[in-house]
Amino acid sequence: MKLILLGAPGAGKGTVAKMLTKLDGSVQISTGDILRGAVQAGTDLGKEAEGYMNRGDLVPDSLIMGIMEGRLQEDDCKNGFLLDGFPRTIPQAEALTELLTKLGISLDMVVNIDVPRDVIFDRLCTRRTCQNPECQAIYNVKSNPTKVEGICDKCGSPAIQRADETEEAIAHRLDTYNEKTAPLAGFYDEKGLLKTITGTSSDLVVDGIKKELGM
Ligand code: ADP
Ligand code: ZN
Numbered sequence: 001m002k003l004i005l006l007g008a009p010g011a012g013k014g015t016v017a018k019m020l021t022k023l024d025g026s027v028q029i030s031t032g033d034i035l036r037g038a039v040q041a042g043t044d045l046g047k048e049a050e051g052y053m054n055r056g057d058l059v060p061d062s063l064i065m066g067i068m069e070g071r072l073q074e075d076d077c078k079n080g081f082l083l084d085g086f087p088r089t090i091p092q093a094e095a096l097t098e099l100l101t102k103l104g105i106s107l108d109m110v111v112n113i114d115v116p117r118d119v120i121f122d123r124l125c126t127r128r129t130c131q132n133p134e135c136q137a138i139y140n141v142k143s144n145p146t147k148v149e150g151i152c153d154k155c156g157s158p159a160i161q162r163a164d165e166t167e168e169a170i171a172h173r174l175d176t177y178n179e180k181t182a183p184l185a186g187f188y189d190e191k192g193l194l195k196t197i198t199g200t201s202s203d204l205v206v207d208g209i210k211k212e213l214g215m
Pocket of ligand 2: 131154
C-alpha cells in the first residue's frame with residue numbers, strides 16, 4: 001500500500017504505520033525518525049535540523065525534500081510505503097505530488113487520524129522514546145510502560161522523554177500542526193484521496209484502513 005498518514009503529533013501515526021508494515025511488507029518512512037537519527041549521528045543534516053526540532057519548529061522544506069527524494073527511490077519502497085510525518089506543509093505536499101509524478105508512483109489514500117487535543121497533549125507528555133536510532137520504540141509511562149523504568153524492552157537502550165516533549169515545545173508543535181499541517185486535509189480531500197478516521201485506538205484505525213483498502 002502507498003499511504004500518507006496525516007494527524008497531529010501524538011495521534012498515533014507511528015504506531016499505526018508500524019502495524020500496517022506487518023500486513024504487506026510496506027515500509028514506514030518517518031521523517032522524524034530519520035531526522036532524530038541524523039541528530040544523534042551528528043551529520044550535517046542533523047546539525048542543521050537540531051535547533052528547529054528542539055524548539056518544536058518545522059525543519060525547512062528544502063531539507064525535507066532532499067531526504068524524501070532519495071528515500072522514495074530506495075528499493076524497499078517498491079512494495080509500498082507509509083509516509084509518517086511527511087508532508088507537513090502545503091509546499092511539501094505540492095513538491096511530493098511533483099516527485100511522485102516524476103517517479104510514476106500513485107498514492108492509494110491519505111488517512112487523516114483525528115484525535116481530540118486533550119488526549120494528544122496528555123499522550124505526548126507521557127511518551128517515552130528509545131534513544132537508539134535503529135530502534136526508536138515508543139512507550140507511554142501510563143498506558144505502555146517499559147518493563148524496567150527508562151530502559152527499552154527491545155534493545156536495552158535508554159527510553160527517554162524527547163527534547164521536544166517539554167510542555168512548552170509540545171504546545172508549540174500542536175500550534176504549528178494546526179497552522180501548517182492541518183490544511184493538508186483540504187488539499188488531499190480536493191484530490192479525492194482523503195479518508196478521515198476518528199478514534200483513539202490504533203487497532204481501530206488500522207481496521208478502518210484495511211476496510212477502506214478492501215483487505
Ligand atoms: P511528532 O509527529 O511527534 O511531532 P515527528 O517525529 O514526526 O514528531 O517530528 C519531530 C520533529 O521533526 C518535528 O517537530 C519537526 O521539527 C521535524 N520534522 C519531522 N518531519 C518533518 C517534516 N515533514 N517537515 C518539517 N519538519 C519535520
Ligand atoms: Zn530500543
